[in-house]
Each structure stands twice: as C-alpha cells, then as structure tokens.
Amino acid sequence: MKAKSDVNDSKKTQSHQERLLASYILTAAHFFGLSGLHRLYNGKIGTGLLWLFTWGILGVGQFVDLFLIPDMVDEAEARLKLKAGVSRFGVPLDVPVTTSQVYESPKKEETKPLNLRLLKAAEKNGGKISVTKGVLETEATFEEVETTLKEMMKSGYVSIDNDPHNGAVIYNFHELS
Incomplete structure (x- = not known):
C-alpha cells in the first residue's frame, strides 16, 4: 500500500508528464x-x-523550443499553482497560521549570556540574588543558575551569604550593592 505522500507525488509527476507530452505533440503541429x-x-x-504568425520564426524558434519545453512546463505549472493559492512545493499560501505553528524568536534577554542576565537580576534586587530569584528572572534552570553563580563566585565577583530571615543562600555582588 502506498503512503499518501507517495500517491500525491505520483499524481504530480503524472500531471507534469502529461503536460510535457501535450507540449511536444503541440510542437509537432508546426x-x-x-x-x-x-x-x-x-x-x-x-x-x-x-x-x-512567423511559422515558429521560420522553424528555428520552433526547433530551439524542443529543448526549452521542459522549463516552459515547469513555469506554467508554477503559475497555475500560484493562481490556485499553492506554493511551488504544494504548501497552501492562504492558510491562517496559529501561534503554535510559528517559531517565536527568543526574547532579547534570553539571547544574552546567563551571567549577564543574572547580573541584571541582582542589580534589580540591590546586588543580592538567590538561585530561585535567578531562575525566575532569567527563566534558566536551577542547575544552570546555580552553576553560573558558583563560577562567578570562584572568579571573585560574588560572595555567598545566608538570608537572615529565611536562611536561603544569597549571592552578593559587592559592586552592585
């Protein structure tokens, strides 16, 4: 049993071959x-x-067309598809697209490196940030945020403290506080 796309492809090929054959037969009308x-x-x-009106430009144009007919057929089929609202590849051109079908480009913030996004988040919070706040602000995973903050700590940009109220681990950016 043939798949649906195989059947459609064979129909397209058959239509193309029929148009090509008809074009060559009409050429013989010369x-x-x-x-x-x-x-x-x-x-x-x-x-x-x-x-x-020129008998195929005295037969020369008619002869040259024997080699150009396949391209003429391709162009004619493309024009017909476009007129029918379908692209050259068979994709409908006027079908409404839902948001689930569209690739949404990442937000401008998400294209920046995670350490820069964490710095901006810490700046908003008075130079201090927890892993959870970092996840909320950057939409990165807990693992990514914690690993990045630990790397920044090793570089000397950040120190670790505990929040006196809830005991959560807080990363202090000294230059931002």
Whole structure:
C-alpha cells in the first residue's frame, strides 16, 4: 500500500508528464502550419502568437523550443499553482497560521549570556540574588543558575551569604550593592 505522500507525488509527476507530452505533440503541429501552439498552451501568449504568425520564426524558434519545453512546463505549472493559492512545493499560501505553528524568536534577554542576565537580576534586587530569584528572572534552570553563580563566585565577583530571615543562600555582588 502506498503512503499518501507517495500517491500525491505520483499524481504530480503524472500531471507534469502529461503536460510535457501535450507540449511536444503541440510542437509537432508546426508541420501542419500551426507553430507556437505549445507556447500558447504553457501560457506564453505573446511569443505563442509571434510563433504562430512567423511559422515558429521560420522553424528555428520552433526547433530551439524542443529543448526549452521542459522549463516552459515547469513555469506554467508554477503559475497555475500560484493562481490556485499553492506554493511551488504544494504548501497552501492562504492558510491562517496559529501561534503554535510559528517559531517565536527568543526574547532579547534570553539571547544574552546567563551571567549577564543574572547580573541584571541582582542589580534589580540591590546586588543580592538567590538561585530561585535567578531562575525566575532569567527563566534558566536551577542547575544552570546555580552553576553560573558558583563560577562567578570562584572568579571573585560574588560572595555567598545566608538570608537572615529565611536562611536561603544569597549571592552578593559587592559592586552592585
């Protein structure tokens, strides 16, 4: 049993091949004095009429078109898809997009390094921050916040204290207090 996408792909290929075959058959109409029908069929009205009235530019243009027909067919199919509201790849162009389908870019704050976001959070809190407050302010994980604060402590930028009211571990940024 074929998958649905395989069936759709085979239909697209079949339609493309049918249009290609019809274009080549219409090219053969040149031998009956009707040049340019393949161009008219593929939506190239101006050059199709030119070919029709000049016998395919005396047959030279008609001959060159034998090599250009596959591209003409591709362009014609793309125009038809666009007219039908579908992209070249078969994606509907006018379907409303829900917010769950859209990739939301990260907030400006989240693109900054975590240590900078923690510094800004500590600055808001008088130079002091706990791991929990750091998580709330930066939306990083507890592990990430705690690891970053410990690294900053090793560098000498931060010291550790306990909150006298609840005993929570507080990281003090001396330069910010």
